[in-house]
Amino acid sequence: MDQVYLMQVFVAVSEEGGLSAAARKLGLSPAAVTRAVVALEQQLGIALLLRTTRNVRLTDAGQQYLEDTRAILASIIEANEKASGINAEPGGQLMLTAPVLFGRHFVLPCVLDYMQRYPGVEVNAQFLDRVVNLVEDGFDVAVRIGHLPDSTLRAVKVGRIRRVLCASPSYLAAHGTPAHPADLQGHTIVASSATTPRVEWQFRDGGDTSSVLLKPRLLVSTNDAALDAAIAGLGVTRLMSYQTAQAIDKGQLKVLLEDFEEEPWPVHLVHREGRHRSSKVRAFIDIASERLRTHPLLRN
The missing domain is CATH 1.10.10.10 (Winged helix-like DNA-binding domain superfamily/Winged helix DNA-binding domain)
Known part of the structure; x- marks a missing residue:
């Protein structure tokens, strides 16, 4: 055969x-x-x-x-x-996935640029606040935020982001501002199960790493819901810096415990293909890498 x-x-x-x-x-x-x-x-x-x-x-x-x-x-x-001659003009369908807010604010502009440059491509973009299996679910490219486990997947680093603790000015005026991670035990916590079902937040305390296990008063399934609840003054939440940037700029949220933040998390474009990537995947990664690496919110 x-x-x-x-x-x-x-x-x-x-x-x-x-x-x-x-x-x-x-x-x-x-x-x-x-x-x-x-x-x-x-x-x-x-x-x-x-x-x-x-x-x-x-x-x-x-x-x-x-x-x-x-x-x-x-x-x-x-x-x-x-x-x-097809290599000069990618075609076919590209399957990609990214977290909801990251996909909307960062990946979608890359997709639009990609599709405008290459009229022969179709894109199925799934913005989900959960980690999908590229092989089992048939995706070509995924955005991964955080440290990557060892795997056979290939990754291209495109930036890094902080995990920030924040609350609204009205909440802080009513309940006070925590000065240390241990103080969070006395505050109302808003958490998203999209990040992790266990609300145990890691902090950097001098040269050591500590964690605080918390019981949220409100547990929601998406990051944008946690963001909305924090802006409304319900309590303290922890989200990625790109998710909170607009609300912080508008004065709707204040950043807390900056001196105790973890090291920023890397952002990667992950794909299944090796050096010999298909033209549709290679073209998208080239466009997305260039745009994301120069974005100010990914250079923390």
Whole structure:
């Protein structure tokens, strides 16, 4: 069998998590998919997949081979694009995701610029206050805020942001201003479960790191709801600096405990592809990187 075909089938099985699902994606019969995987394993002389009645799981060798195979297939696509001239004009659909407020204020302008430059592309932008799995959910690019875990994903750093504690002037006038993180135990807390379901805020205290476990009076599912509640004077909240910047500039919120803030968090554009990225992904990352790296709110 053709080696490229076998690789394509193997990647589909790995990403879909099963032979039947891969068969549906590729428009093949399950038997044809099984034959392709078996033929590839026989060629290599190793087991790539561990099969059960319900799903398949990659072996250690299979995981490594998957990454290498993705790179090879991407390089083939890139070579074909260069030969046909498509590389100069990205096309197809780009799937991307970002946090809600970050997506609205920072990513959407990048998307509009991208689409204006390349009329042949379509974009599906999902702005969600939760972390999605790029492989399982089929996304090409994601914005990640915070320190990245070790993974096979590729990342491009585009800035950094602070996590700021804030409250409205009216709330502080009525309840006082905390002077130390421990003082937060005596204040009304507004928190967003989009960041973490456990409200344990980290602070820097001199050269050490401390944490305060808090019970919020109001727990909401989105960051913008927490922002609105804080502006309305309900209590103290903690959000990213870009989320609070406008309200702080207008005097609707005041920043608290700046001397105890954690180190700023990095912002990355994360993608699944290696050096041989498809033209649509490469073009978007180039545009977004240039715009985000020069944005004043991402240079804290």
